[in-house]
Structures are given as C-alpha cells and as structure tokens.
Amino acid sequence: MLETLKKQHYVVVGNHSAVKPCLWLKKSIRGEGICYKQKFYGIESHRCMQMTPSVGWCNHACVFCWRNTEQSMGTQMSGFDDPKKILDEAITAHQQALSGFGGSEAADKKKLAEALDPRHVAISLAGEPTLYEPLGELIGEIKRRDMTSYLVTNGTRPDRLSRLSNLPTQLYMSLVAADIDTYKRVCNPQSPGLWDKINESLSLYPCLSTRKVIRLTLVKDLNMRDVKAYARLIEGAQPDFIEAKAYMFVGGSRKRLSMDNMPSHDEVKDFSYELAKHMSYKVCDEKTQSRVVLLGK
Numbered sequence: 001m002l003e004t005l006k007k008q009h010y011v012v013v014g015n016h017s018a019v020k021p022c023l024w025l026k027k028s029i030r031g032e033g034i035c036y037k038q039k040f041y042g043i044e045s046h047r048c049m050q051m052t053p054s055v056g057w058c059n060h061a062c063v064f065c066w067r068n069t070e071q072s073m074g075t076q077m078s079g080f081d082d083p084k085k086i087l088d089e090a091i092t093a094h095q096q097a098l099s100g101f102g103g104s105e106a107a108d109k110k111k112l113a114e115a116l117d118p119r120h121v122a123i124s125l126a127g128e129p130t131l132y133e134p135l136g137e138l139i140g141e142i143k144r145r146d147m148t149s150y151l152v153t154n155g156t157r158p159d160r161l162s163r164l165s166n167l168p169t170q171l172y173m174s175l176v177a178a179d180i181d182t183y184k185r186v187c188n189p190q191s192p193g194l195w196d197k198i199n200e201s202l203s204l205y206p207c208l209s210t211r212k213v214i215r216l217t218l219v220k221d222l223n224m225r226d227v228k229a230y231a232r233l234i235e236g237a238q239p240d241f242i243e244a245k246a247y248m249f250v251g252g253s254r255k256r257l258s259m260d261n262m263p264s265h266d267e268v269k270d271f272s273y274e275l276a277k278h279m280s281y282k283v284c285d286e287k288t289q290s291r292v293v294l295l296g297k
Contacts, residue, residue, distance in 0.1 A: 001055050003066055008251070010055065010125075011093040014081040016073075016132070018055035019093040020125060022048070029115055030106045036287035038120075040241075040294050043148070046111045049118035053086060053138060054127035059156050062176065064219050064261075066251025067126050075190050077129075077131045082137035082195045087121075087145070094118060119275035122167065124152035131157070136165030150241065152215070154187075155201035156194045167210040173201060173237075176217050178229035186223050205237035212239040214226040219247040220263040224271055231278035242281055244272045265291045 002012060010018045013111040023036035029047035035045040056073035095116050100105040119143050123129050132138070138281070142149045143166060150170035153161065161171075177183035180195045205212055212216050214234050218224050234242060246263045247253070263271075265288045275281050285294040 003067075003075065005055065005224075011097055012055065013089045013093055014057060014086055014192045015079060016057065016077060016081065017051065017053045017090060017138050018125065019049065019090045019097065021097050022050045023096060023113065025050075025098075026101075028106075029101055029108055030247075031108055031109050031111075033289070036290045036292050036294075038047055039287055040243075040285055042121050043150075044114075044212070046115045047118050048120045048122055049090065050122045050125050051090045051094075052123065052125040052127050052129060053081075053132035054129055055125070056127060057131050058126075058128045058154075059190045059194060060128070060130070060154055061190060063186055063188065063222070063256045064176075064217055064247040064253050066248075068252040072190075079080055079131070080132060080134055083134050086138060087141050090121075090184075091118065111224045119147050121149045122152070123149060124172070128154055128156065131161075135160065136208065139164065139168050140166035140278055142277070147210045153201075155198040156189075156191075158197055158200040158204050161201060161208065164205055164269070167208060168256040168261075170211045170213060171208060172213045172215050173239075174217060175202075175230070175233065176219075176225045178233060182223050182226075186219065192287055202233055202237040206238060211241075212237075213241045213243055214239045215243045215245065217245055218263050218268055218271060219257070220261045220267065222261065223238065224263065224267070225272045227271065230279050231275055234281075235279055240296065242275070242295040244268055244275065244293045244295070248291070256266055263291070 010020045012018050024045045027033045037043045038045045057077050059075040101112050148169040151168040152172040155173045246268050249259050249262045281295040284296045
C-alpha cells in the first residue's frame with residue numbers, strides 16, 4: 001500500500017496519516033483556475049492543505065473511490081499518533097511537496113509563498129477520518145493555529161461525530177444512496193449495520209453547531225434515481241448546503257467502473273433541479289469544469 005501511495009504522490013506522515021497537494025492547488029499557483037470550494041465557500045485553493053489521519057483505513061469500499069480499495073488496512077485503527085505531531089509533520093510534508101514550484105516560471109511567486117503557509121486544512125483525501133479517535137483534538141490543534149478546517153465523513157460513526165471535542169469550520173457528510181440496497185451495491189460496507197449508522201448521523205446533523213454540507217457523489221446507472229427519497233433524507237438533516245457532484249473516472253475506480261458511469265455536468269444539473277423540486281433548497285451555484293452543483297436555502 002505504501003509503495004502505491006508513493007507512486008500516486010501521497011506523502012505518508014507518521015503511522016497512519018498522509019498529505020497530497022491537490023490538482024487545484026497547483027493550478028491556482030500557476031494561475032490556471034481555482035477549486036469549486038473557493039468559488040462556493042471562499043476557501044483559497046492555494047492555501048489549502050489536503051490531508052488524512054487515516055490514509056489506509058475505511059469501513060467502505062465504494063465502487064467510485066479513487067483508492068485501490070483492495071489494499072485497505074481495515075476498519076479498526078489503534079496506536080494513534082499525537083495530533084500536534086501529525087499537523088507539524090503534515091505541514092512540513094506539504095511544504096516539501098510544493099518546493100519544486102520554486103524553480104517554475106509558471107508559478108505565481110506570491111501565491112507560492114502563501115501556499116507554503118497553509119491556512120485551511122481539508123481533512124479528507126482518503127480513508128474515513130472518524131476512525132482516528134483523537135480527531136477532535138486534531139481539529140482543535142488546527143484551530144489553535146488560526147487555521148480553518150473541513151472534515152469529510154461517510155457518516156458511519158455518529159458516536160464520534162456527537163463526541164467531537166472540536167467541530168470543523170465546515171462538516172461534509174457523503175450520502176451516495178437513498179436506500180439500503182443501492183447503498184450496499186455502491187459502498188460495499190465492510191461492517192454490518194452501517195446504513196443505520198448513516199441514518200443516525202443524518203438525525204444528528206441538525207444538532208451540530210457548524211456549517212454543514214451533504215455531498216452526493218452521483219454515479220450514472222447506479223445511484224442517480226429515487227430523487228424523492230434523497231430529498232426526504234436530506235430535509236431531515238437540514239444541512240446548510242447540498243453538493244451534487246459527478247463521479248470522476250480516476251484512480252482505482254477505473255478497475256470497477258467505466259467512463260459511461262461518469263455523468264455530464266448537464267446530467268448533474270438536471271438531477272439537482274429535480275431534487276430542488278422536492279425540497280426547500282434551490283440551485284444557487286455551479287462549476288462546470290468540476291461537474292458540481294450547489295444547492296442552498
């Protein structure tokens with residue numbers, strides 16, 4: 001797994017964490033565009049550090065995941081690294097990964113200098129971060145350094161979400177099915193009872209005092225149906241925003257799916273407008289290049 005991660009330009013930090021500068025950070029430094037998260041939420045692409053405290057651990061093996069899910073380290077973590085150590089080493093790894101831009105004529109030097117001092121941490125990348133038990137302490141360490149954060153979770157650990165000692169600036173929860181049968185086909189849960197846990201997290205969502213997003217990863221011919229059922233689940237969670245985003249034919253997912261499973265931006269838009277018909281949300285933004293649509297109140 002470690003060799004695969006290195007080939008994919010991940011930098012492994014400590015025993016279970018990793019960092020990888022994303023495509024949009026690099027594009028932003030070169031003046032070639034920004035991530036949809038900057039367009040939607042104001043998170044500057046070049047000042048965002050993408051990391052995970054659980055690079056090989058996940059309780060899903062989703063068919064659309066870019067990971068080589070057959071190399072998963074399992075669903076249980078132990079021997080947790082200290083949150084401060086993780087963040088220190090992640091920032092160092094992030095800076096080293098960007099050092100090559102110093103000799104690039106295409107790089108905006110001001111943006112590069114700012115990129116080396118990240119102000120936002122995206123706790124996502126790979127694996128399920130709520131499997132890392134001191135997650136609240138990691139978020140607290142990010143806050144103590146005057147950085148913002150967002151956390152992406154699959155919603156299978158409502159116990160961890162409810163007990164977080166610190167909440168992220170923005171909480172993302174992935175919802176990729178509207179019923180248990182579709183969920184099993186798309187997510188390949190690695191433990192029993194996880195669909196019930198996801199519904200428990202949706203019920204918990206209104207009680208979490210931070211900005212909240214429900215993210216729909218849309219896979220053509222797999223989960224782009226039963227819009228009314230999606231609407232019922234999401235309305236109960238009362239997120240601040242909904243993101244409908246196309247599955248992208250990249251990484252390990254190319255072994256499991258085909259290009260035909262990647263919906264066009266127009267198909268994502270059609271799904272989003274149909275969803276809005278059954279909800280108190282409306283389409284409010286989009287980014288065509290990323291095939292993503294934002295819904296809000």
